[in-house]
Amino acid sequence: MDEGSPAVDPAALLEQARGALDAAYVPYSEYTVGAAVLTEDGSVFTGCNIENANYSNSLHAEEVAVGSAVRAGHRSIVGVAVSSGARDGVTPCGMCRQTLAEFGDEDIPVYCDEGDGEWTEHRLGELIPDTITPEMLGVDPTERAAGDDAAGE
Incomplete structure (x- = not known):
């Protein structure tokens, strides 16, 4: 994590993830998942799982x-x-771990809710070692400005 990055408050971030559970759409599995990501400027974004009758089209909370x-x-x-x-x-x-690795380094903390105010803490690099990186593909993601769009929107 960069020196300029905000301190991560695990309890607060988990509370945000729990708050997303109510919006989950899970008519098939009935297994709700909520996620929260903290960005470099201290903003928090949440997501929930959204199932589809064609399971492969379902969205995971972390992706959202x-x-x-x-x-x-x-x-x-x-x-x-x-x-x-x-x-x-x-x-x-695994799919969500790779998505997280696209936007965070191997040292970012991943907090997993155990209930009753307890959680486990992992580092992303522990969960997905040797991830595929933009650099492996010869791409420097820092050269792309926020909002660049190849489709020309």
Whole structure:
């Protein structure tokens, strides 16, 4: 995490993730997930899982939170919290871990809600070691300005 990044308050970030649970659309699994991402400037964006009858089209809470942050012009995540209605310590899946790695480094904390005010803390690099990076693809993401759009919107 950069020196200029805000301090991460795990309890507050988890509360934001829990707050997103009520919006989850889960008619098939009935397993609600909420996520919150903290950006470099201290903004928090939340997301919930959104299921679809064609399961492969379902959206994960972490993806929705990251998408909201990116849509608002943020490109750097410094903390993540994930909660489920079951408060079972759910961690981001592999796909979501890769999405988080696109916008955060291996040291960002990932807090997983265990319930009763308890959580586990992981570092993103522990959850997804040797992630695929823009640099591996010969891309320098810092050269792209926020809001650049190849489609020409």
